[in-house]
Amino acid sequence: MTTLDVKDLRVRYGSAVAVDGVSFTATSGTVTAIVGPNGAGKSSLFGAVYGSVRGTGEVSVDGHCVDSMSALQRVREGFAYVPQGRQLFMKMSVLENLQVGADLQGLKKDAIESAFERFPVLRERARSYAGVLSGGEQQMLVLGRALLSTPKVLLLDEMMTGLAPKIVAELRALVGDLAAEGVTVLVAEPALATLKSVVQRGYVMQRGRIIGTRSDADSLDAAYKQSMGLLETTVGK
Numbered sequence: 001m002t003t004l005d006v007k008d009l010r011v012r013y014g015s016a017v018a019v020d021g022v023s024f025t026a027t028s029g030t031v032t033a034i035v036g037p038n039g040a041g042k043s044s045l046f047g048a049v050y051g052s053v054r055g056t057g058e059v060s061v062d063g064h065c066v067d068s069m070s071a072l073q074r075v076r077e078g079f080a081y082v083p084q085g086r087q088l089f090m091k092m093s094v095l096e097n098l099q100v101g102a103d104l105q106g107l108k109k110d111a112i113e114s115a116f117e118r119f120p121v122l123r124e125r126a127r128s129y130a131g132v133l134s135g136g137e138q139q140m141l142v143l144g145r146a147l148l149s150t151p152k153v154l155l156l157d158e159m160m161t162g163l164a165p166k167i168v169a170e171l172r173a174l175v176g177d178l179a180a181e182g183v184t185v186l187v188a189e190p191a192l193a194t195l196k197s198v199v200q201r202g203y204v205m206q207r208g209r210i211i212g213t214r215s216d217a218d219s220l221d222a223a224y225k226q227s228m229g230l231l232e233t234t235v236g237k
C-alpha cells in the first residue's frame with residue numbers, strides 16, 4: 001500500500017501564482033484525477049510533485065518526505081511522470097529513447113524488455129525514429145519509458161489528447177490495469193470524459209486551487225461541469 005500526500009503545495013512563476021496551496025492524498029490501487037480547464041495549474045502541480053518544477057509545500061510517500069530531492073532522486077523513490085506533449089527525442093530511435101530513459105534512471109538495459117512486452121508495437125518499431133511514429137505509438141513509447149522503473153506513483157498529464165479512439169481505449173485499460181497492479185495513478189485532464197470509467201476519485205482544480213473533492217467519477221464529472229458553468233448545482237468540498 002502506497003500513499004502519496006501533498007500538503008499546501010505552491011508554485012509561482014515570478015509574481016504569477018500557478019498553484020495556490022493545494023493539498024490532496026492518493027493511494028495505491030486507485031486512479032485519482034485532477035480535472036480543470038487549461039491554465040488551472042494541473043501541469044505545474046504535477047511538475048512540483050515530481051520535482052521538475054520548483055514549488056513549496058510538502059510531498060511525501062508513505063510518510064517519507066521527498067521535498068529536498070531532485071526529480072531524478074524522486075524517480076529512484078518510485079515516481080514516474082508522463083508530461084504533457086510527449087517529450088521524446090524525435091530524431092532518435094524507439095530503442096535509443098528507451099535506452100536513454102534506462103540510463104538516466106540507472107537501470108540495466110534488460111529493463112527495456114519490459115517496455116517491449118507491455119507494448120509489442122515498440123519492439124516492431126525499435127529501429128524507427130520516434131518522430132515517425134503515430135501519436136498513439138509515441139504515447140506508448142513515453143509510457144513505456146516512464147514504466148521502466150516500475151514506479152509506485154505514476155503521474156499522467158493529459159495523455160489522451162489528440163489520440164484516436166482505439167488508442168484511447170487501449171491506454172485507458174492500461175491505466176486501470178496499472179492501478180489494479182498496485183500503482184498509485186494520478187491523471188490530469190481538462191475533462192474526465194476519456195478516463196471516467198477507470199477513475200475512482202478526484203479533485204476539481206481552478207485558478208491554482210482545489211475547489212471540489214469527489215469520491216466517485218460520476219459526481220466528480222458533475223462537479224467539474226458545474227464549475228465550468230455547465231450544470232446548475234453547487235460545488236462543495
Ligand SMILES: Nc1ncnc2c1ncn2[C@@H]1O[C@H](COP(=O)(O)OP(=O)(O)OP(=O)(O)O)[C@@H](O)[C@H]1O
Pocket residue numbers: 013016017018036037038039040041042043044045084190
Ligand atoms: N514556465 C512558466 N512561466 C510562466 N507562467 C507559466 C509557466 N508555466 C505555466 N504558466 C502559467 O501558470 C498557469 C498554470 O499553467 P499550467 O500549465 O500548470 O496549467 P494546466 O492546468 O496544466 O493547463 P494546460 O492544460 O493548458 O497545460 C497558467 O496561467 C500558465 O500560463
